[in-house]
Amino acid sequence: MTSVLRRLALATVCMGTGAVHALAEGGGDLVVFDWSGYEDPLLHPAYTTKYGAEPTFAFFGDEDEAFEKMRAGFKADIAHPCSQSVVKWREAGMLQPLDTSRIAGWKDLNPGIMAMKDLAVTADGKAWFMPFDWGNTSLLYRTDKVTADEAQSLRIFADPKYSGRVTIGDNVDDAYALASLVIGLKDWTKMTDEQFSQASAFLRDVHKNVRFYWTDDTDLNQAFTGNEVDLVWGWNETYVTLKGQGLPIAMNRDSKEGISTWVCGYVVMKDAPGKLDEAYDFLNAVNAPAVSDYLVKTFGYGHGNGAGMAAIDHKVLADRGFDNLDKFLDKTLFQQPVAPELKQRMVAEFEKIKAGY
Incomplete structure (x- = not known):
């Protein structure tokens, strides 16, 4: 990666x-x-x-x-x-x-x-x-552009202030993990139709801010080092790699809504x-x-x-x-398998969202 x-x-x-x-x-x-x-x-x-x-x-x-x-x-x-x-x-x-x-x-x-x-x-x-x-999928942000207070909530991904400065993965599981956390759902195996609609609506709001949907760490790291994005819904590895390069990056493992594991x-x-x-x-x-x-x-x-x-x-x-594994798993949405029907709905809806529909 x-x-x-x-x-x-x-x-x-x-x-x-x-x-x-x-x-x-x-x-x-x-x-x-x-x-x-x-x-x-x-x-x-x-x-x-x-x-x-x-x-x-x-x-x-x-x-x-x-x-x-x-x-x-x-x-x-x-x-x-x-x-x-x-x-x-x-x-x-x-x-x-x-x-x-x-x-x-x-x-x-x-x-x-x-x-x-x-x-x-x-x-x-x-x-x-x-x-x-x-590991986690969590909020990564540029500390020279975003304050720690601003990065306390995952809703920042939909804040119009960051239009064109956001990237999330081209990955349906990570996307709906983000949206599920925002709507207060920690166990997505119990997602209702109403919650699915709420999660999808949030992802549509995020889409308005997305510069691109990242597919691997190469593109993601280049975008961050090139000052193209300020907010990333990303993995531990990205934080470790970029922090090791001396870049101004932080990883919030304790956001208001939690993280995905x-x-x-x-x-x-x-x-x-x-x-x-x-x-x-x-x-x-x-x-x-x-x-x-x-x-x-x-x-x-x-x-x-x-x-x-x-x-x-x-x-x-x-x-x-x-x-502390217990603490690590607290406030987290664990990406456990969901029913095949729900997974297919997520896949189909995420494709529509990325296409702007």
Whole structure:
């Protein structure tokens, strides 16, 4: 997701089929369908050491795009969906159960995340999803243009004062998470028709201020450094990257309405074309406790491995907001899966909003 990370893989879209193919320097047999930026070798060093090559990476911009490309025939061994999409992918028959006996540190995975209903493990005891990274979508702002008092409410995104100075992600989940928080809804699985209308109306107000809908950190970081935007509905990584560059940016994790929390992880695809041994070696590599420190410091995200997180300096965790998980999850809308019918309504309505309707 970030422009400063090493990019060893290049993805191209095949015309006609809609399938993604990836080319990586020295790419191995394993095909990983991922968010751009997660190809960073320091997120899976044990895999590289063992095979002497990087996996082959293909990228997607959002999970609905990834879902459609896989339905169109694209084959991968491993993919990296987030909590709100896991049920959809599983029910579509795209995933195979995980053999947890082959994943070192499975019992060290964050217990709070593992306890989330119908996410990592289903009621029948089958495991489908290995949590890897978790974080927030929250209000980021330029401290030389916006005061801390002004940035106390998420309603600032719809303030006419910031016309043309706002960017939010081209991501339906993050968009409706923002809108749900603004209307006072923390559990969007219980969204009523009236609340859907209220949330959509707020997004239409935000659209009037939007300079562009960002799709990755490269565009977002360029816009911020180029002084094109003052307000961002964005991820931890953007804050960590830009703050590290000395830019005047702040991240409000304690806005009046709250923040949105998400968790993403790795799954093994049902029709994985590569070797299953390599797939499990990759899962073990990204779940290694040693990866925790790098993920927290470089990306600003929490790691799924609780043992690895516990070993990180408390000051670092506090700076990233991960020192108290209970506090982290307070005042938050967790992006858990919503009913397929509601998700389709969100997708269709968000497309209309972006088009100006």
